Amino acid sequence: MLSEGVDVRTVAGRLGHxxxxxxxxxxxxxxxxxxxxxxxxxxxxxxxxxxxxxxxxRRRTMG
Numbered sequence: 001m002l003s004e005g006v007d008v009r010t011v012a013g014r015l016g017h018x019x020x021x022x023x024x025x026x027x028x029x030x031x032x033x034x035x036x037x038x039x040x041x042x043x044x045x046x047x048x049x050x051x052x053x054x055x056x057x058r059r060r061t062m063g
Contacts, residue, residue: 002027002028
């Protein structure tokens with residue numbers, strides 16, 4: 001379920017876990033593609049931030 005995008009609280013409830021930490025401790029190692037996707041998302045966020053900073057600096061130097 002985690003690898004299909006179901007949030008951890010819902011998965012925990014379905015599995016009868018009292019808290020999401022139990023679910024993550026037991027099953028999170030089965031979701032390596034989620035780690036790759038998280039890295040990709042963070043990379044896109046950093047790329048966008050860099051573009052914004054670059055644009056602000058360019059505008060300041062142009063006047």
